[in-house]
Amino acid sequence: AQSVAQPEDQVNVAEGNPLTVKCTYSVSGNPYLFWYVQYPNRGLQFLLKYITGDNLVKGSYGFEAEFNKSQTSFHLKKPSALVSDSALYFCAVRVIKAAGNKLTFGGGTRVLVKP
Amino acid sequence: SQTIHQWPATLVQPVGSPLSLECTVEGTSNPNLYWYRQAAGRGLQLLFYSVGIGQISSEVPQNLSASRPQDRQFILSSKKLLLSDSGFYLCAWSSSGRASYEQYFGPGTRLTVT
Numbered sequence: 001a002q003s004v005a006q007p008e009d010q011v012n013v014a015e016g017n018p019l020t021v022k023c024t025y026s027v028s029g030n031p032y033l034f035w036y037v038q039y040p041n042r043g044l045q046f047l048l049k050y051i052t053g054d055n056l057v058k059g060s061y062g063f064e065a066e067f068n069k070s071q072t073s074f075h076l077k078k079p080s081a082l083v084s085d086s087a088l089y090f091c092a093v094r095v096i097k098a099a100g101n102k103l104t105f106g107g108g109t110r111v112l113v114k115p
Numbered sequence: 116s117q118t119i120h121q122w123p124a125t126l127v128q129p130v131g132s133p134l135s136l137e138c139t140v141e142g143t144s145n146p147n148l149y150w151y152r153q154a155a156g157r158g159l160q161l162l163f164y165s166v167g168i169g170q171i172s173s174e175v176p177q178n179l180s181a182s183r184p185q186d187r188q189f190i191l192s193s194k195k196l197l198l199s200d201s202g203f204y205l206c207a208w209s210s211s212g213r214a215s216y217e218q219y220f221g222p223g224t225r226l227t228v229t
Binding site for chain 1: 121147157158159161164165166172175203204205208209210216217218219220221222223
């Protein structure tokens, strides 16, 4: 069965510093990986995905993620965090051989960017 | 472009009352549709998904049901709400084609059962 783990419940970072949100996955076969962000009382917003190709994927709002097959990781990064990046971040993996593009989500990581 | 709507945005219902939440998608055809519940502002639980009209797959046994009466309409229902049904309900869609796999989420419905 596919699974993703986000080992940190919360990440605190000062504004202007680099931001990293960790995600590891377990899947048989090639993984399709996704990152989403959720602001309070809002739906999830799609940030980026890795399907195939370059290991460094660029997405919305200056975010990028690096796919590392040997470490089974897909960490989300931003070179310089903004206070407005404070939100809940979810990593997800597509469920293989399942109808309907089902995704399995991690438990989420809350990011707090302090001024 | 595609948009997804959910209503109502918030709902307060007494225990034992019925429930109907609606989700509609615009700008695409034959989407895959999903209902999630998010409790305590954290993890997402997939409740139902649908790959076509009248085709509903249930992920967890519960007090809820889903229906897809039209191609771009997805409804979440309950005959009698329980306190444990409180939460943030999210509808999502994805393309049924092979070009993309990501899901796109609606704004959500906050349900409080009292």
